[in-house]
Amino acid sequence: MIYTVTFNPSLDYIVTVPHFTCGMVNRTSEEKIFPGGKGINVSMVLKNLGLENTALGFYAGFTGNELERLIREKGIRADFIPVKEGMTRINVKMRSDEESEINGQGPAISEADIKTLYEKLDRLSDGDVLVMAGSIPDVMPQTIYMDIMKYLADKDLKIVVDATKDLLVNVLQYHPFLIKPNNHELGEIFGVKITEKEDVITYAKKMQEKGAGNVLVSMAGDGAVLVAEDGSIFQAEAPKGKVVNSVGAGDSMVAGFVTGYLKTGSYKEAFQMGVCTGSASAFSEELATEPEVLALLDKNKGIFK
Numbered sequence: 001m002i003y004t005v006t007f008n009p010s011l012d013y014i015v016t017v018p019h020f021t022c023g024m025v026n027r028t029s030e031e032k033i034f035p036g037g038k039g040i041n042v043s044m045v046l047k048n049l050g051l052e053n054t055a056l057g058f059y060a061g062f063t064g065n066e067l068e069r070l071i072r073e074k075g076i077r078a079d080f081i082p083v084k085e086g087m088t089r090i091n092v093k094m095r096s097d098e099e100s101e102i103n104g105q106g107p108a109i110s111e112a113d114i115k116t117l118y119e120k121l122d123r124l125s126d127g128d129v130l131v132m133a134g135s136i137p138d139v140m141p142q143t144i145y146m147d148i149m150k151y152l153a154d155k156d157l158k159i160v161v162d163a164t165k166d167l168l169v170n171v172l173q174y175h176p177f178l179i180k181p182n183n184h185e186l187g188e189i190f191g192v193k194i195t196e197k198e199d200v201i202t203y204a205k206k207m208q209e210k211g212a213g214n215v216l217v218s219m220a221g222d223g224a225v226l227v228a229e230d231g232s233i234f235q236a237e238a239p240k241g242k243v244v245n246s247v248g249a250g251d252s253m254v255a256g257f258v259t260g261y262l263k264t265g266s267y268k269e270a271f272q273m274g275v276c277t278g279s280a281s282a283f284s285e286e287l288a289t290e291p292e293v294l295a296l297l298d299k300n301k302g303i304f305k
């Protein structure tokens with residue numbers, strides 16, 4: 001079974017504001033609301049690609065109720081823990097001359113809520129896949145991902161972590177199967193700016209020295225690099241297309257990689273599926289569907305080396 005954990009889910013409020021001007025009343029020309037949060041996006045794309053999974057996480061308040069309703073409507077098996085204080089955040093994604101995002105803090109997850117999550121994680125058994133993705137509410141310790149990996153260390157799991165800064169660095173000693181920073185997040189960890197694929201490879205290897213297995217680094221419209229745990233390295237340009245909504249492209253890439261790997265056992269195939277799933281999401285309003293991914297895979301054989 002595949003499980004995802006989203007500590008800090010969201011309703012993503014995606015607004016189009018023609019020529020946004022700071023300090024003025026701006027009006028939208030279009031607005032949409034989607035269930036969001038990185039683990040939830042991974043769950044939705046896994047499902048689109050034919051892999052049943054269970055989404056774990058926390059929700060609170062009226063926004064939390066709406067989130068739960070929306071993900072159930074999409075057929076996702078959700079096993080969320082209700083939090084008493086605060087509300088699930090609404091993350092604003094503004095499309096204007098530039099794209100901007102305002103992500104909220106999220107509700108106050110208590111010790112008791114965390115304990116309930118651990119009880120749910122007791123269900124995992126050898127061979128399962130666990131994806132932990134996204135930020136955590138400010139009140140929580142930056143060690144929570146690491147604490148969970150330590151707790152589960154005796155089980156033979158494939159653990160995927162998509163997080164930033166300490167949340168990510170702290171887990172490396174527990175050997176996650178896959179991490180997926182983007183090039184900016186990777187650079188932030190080492191205090192450098194990374195724009196070239198050669199540098200991505202250098203720093204991805206440093207993440208492996210710290211304990212990571214597969215290091216998949218996304219570079220938005222500039223493509224991606226995989227430094228696999230067996231030492232092989234794959235690179236890709238990004239597929240060409242019109243970007244419609246890039247929110248969740250990275251999460252889609254994670255879901256694509258996991259699907260590709262589980263279906264074929266090949267890092268190369270997993271990488272190709274990851275890249276095309278990320279781009280298929282970027283090129284459509286909602287998250288990638290299987291036919292969209294397969295069409296991109298078919299059209300883009302030439303971008304991989």
Ligand SMILES: Nc1ncnc2c1ncn2[C@@H]1O[C@H](COP(=O)(O)OP(=O)(O)OP(=O)(O)O)[C@@H](O)[C@H]1O
Nearest residue numbers: 182218219220221223224238248249250251278279
């Ligand atoms: N402009 C684009 N053109 C083509 N493909 C794209 C574009 N943006 C993203 N992608 C695809 O999606 C993958 C992941 O994108 P990106 O690097 O933006 O992830 P991210 O920073 O984790 O994004 P997010 O946090 O929004 O999910 C890229 O490697 C690429 O395959």
Ligand SMILES: O=P(O)(O)OC[C@@]1(O)O[C@H](CO)[C@@H](O)[C@@H]1O
Nearest residue numbers: 010036037038091103134135248
């Ligand atoms: O604040 P975090 O947890 O880092 O990111 C949350 C978020 O931006 O990530 C997803 C896209 O990857 C969105 O659905 C969601 O709003």
